[in-house]
Amino acid sequence: AASRTSPTGVLAGVALGELGLVFCTPMLVGLLARAGRLLPLTPRLALRDASRNRSSAAPAISAVMAAVAGSVALGVYLASDDARSQALWQPGLPPGNMVLIPTGGPVTGALPGADVVAERVRAVLPDATVTAVADAVCARRTGPDDYCMVAAVRPPAERCPYGPYQEGPGSTRHDPRCAQPFREPDDVSLPTLVDDGGALAALTDAPADELAAARRALAAGGVVVTDPRHLVDGQVRLEVAHSPDGRTTVRHLPGYVLRGGLPVDRLVLSPAAAATLDLTAEPMGYLVDTAEAPTARQRERLTEDLSDVLELSAQMATAQPPSNQRPLLLLLAAASGVITLGAAAVATGLAAAEGRRDLSTLAAVGADPRVRRVLSLWQAGVIAGLGSALGILAGLGSAAVILAALNQRYAQSWPVQPPYPLTVPGQTMTVLVVVPLMAMLGAALLTRSRLPVERRLD
Incomplete structure (x- = not known):
């Protein structure tokens, strides 16, 4: 669709790609759980809980992925458009005159x-x-x-x-x-x-x-x-x-x-x-x-x-065109960051509620009380980290397809217009990388370290 400059086809392809990732998320969680056998105790438990409770983990991961993908795709387009405008900018006088x-x-x-x-x-x-x-x-x-x-x-x-x-x-x-x-x-x-x-x-x-x-x-x-x-x-x-x-x-x-x-x-x-x-x-x-x-x-x-x-x-005359894209890029990153934190918090809370028996078992065998905090940290990391990683990949792919379609249109025009460069906004990507770390740190700080001990009645 991009090679034929078909906007409808490009949008349909991007939407199908996003849906495909959403449908594949449970399978990806299962594959990660299998690979987690080589990890230490707490990340292995976090991956196992996510795999066992895919009905709650997969929607949270998909929500994070969709928010991050949209933010990255729009951010890359705005940054690429800004870079192209700067490359095309021609002052009428020596800059400063x-x-x-x-x-x-x-x-x-x-x-x-x-x-x-x-x-x-x-x-x-x-x-x-x-x-x-x-x-x-x-x-x-x-x-x-x-x-x-x-x-x-x-x-x-x-x-x-x-x-x-x-x-x-x-x-x-x-x-x-x-x-x-x-x-x-x-x-x-x-x-x-x-x-x-x-x-x-x-x-x-x-x-x-x-x-x-x-x-x-x-x-x-x-x-x-x-x-x-x-x-x-x-x-x-x-x-x-x-x-x-x-x-x-x-x-x-x-x-x-x-x-x-x-x-x-x-x-x-x-x-x-x-x-x-x-x-x-x-x-x-x-x-x-x-x-x-x-x-x-x-x-x-x-x-x-x-x-x-x-x-x-x-x-x-100015050497570069006036640009006001930075506030919008930060706003997009902040919006996706809020969604990421919210989804990670909800999924981590559900995982903690469903994993009380595991925590009781750890307490019974004398596990360190800090295990609960570390486990919550990794549970939030699985949701926020996996969702952000998939979202960044999906956003970059969507932006690359959209820019390819635009460049194909410019390549067929006369006079020949310079193409859009694929420019990744550093600020947006930094925020999207830092947010999962914030989610993990917040989950660890807001979780009580005392492990619950439950009494069973036979």
Whole structure:
């Protein structure tokens, strides 16, 4: 079912597997009881009692197994999804850098100078540098709906013949023209910028020698790109789409490729190149290059200090996506732990009530009073330990099947998506391993050590 990406089949298979383990639990208890012949007295008695009273032990073990299996399966899925999200995460700026954008849309008139903003920024972030940035817009607008979009494109013969999510006839995945060297930014997305090179460091974090060469190219009236495929014989093909008339103009301008730094598809125009394309620079905000990532409190204070100059929102690029899976994983582990403790307590109490004659016999032959505590410890260990072990195996197996079905679906998609890794959450597994030990310790501490002596009447 997983190989055919059938959700109904996968769920049916997982359910049948769980039921199969439930039905096999009495047999497993019997096999363990036979293997217990080589064990010391108290664990051998605990296994024998569980085997003799399978009608009460097996349901308790199955309850623990079901709770642990569900917790492990869901925990593995959440951890795998979180790991995949982190692997796919692509910041739009070097992590820790920020962009300050006016709130409420474009600002009429000129923005405050970068030095005015930098003075307030350095009061909060002493080592930060601030650079004003502008995006490329139509030089001559006839109405509010007029806008221009400029992009660096490859020559027509080198472009992928298929659009996104449009599968070609068999060879699309292996066509080098359809390779995607960059991912779209997940946090901060910036348009095509018009700059003289001052913002390149905060924008790309490229090596110093490449930044110097890029600034020279911009000073000469060229453009800077990050995709090497856009530079052909020293020229970059630029297409400007005009709206609402839908016309497109094409120009070839000298360019430079920034090969180092942030792996994001970026296009930066020099003021001269923008004028050649009949575009102009419109101030859009400020780039803040930080020495280390500011805290949430620092960002809040920064926007408060800048409010008397201009209402700005601060967007910071992060190296990893925000994740809130840890509380849910701990909650799942705690829920299964409570069920494990409850089932172990009930089964241990029943086993102690049914084993009073054995305890009386031990007392009659002079057994150590601590035997009763140790016996309760092992009786709880049989229920909680066996149920947790089966639950962990069942949960890992179920999660592996579900992830395999999802990965099979991604393997058949275009563009190709990275698969889910099988990630085992360490915190959840630690809790599930510790809980049986807690059940055993609790059973030993809450059991009276005095062995009962019963008088028989013939």
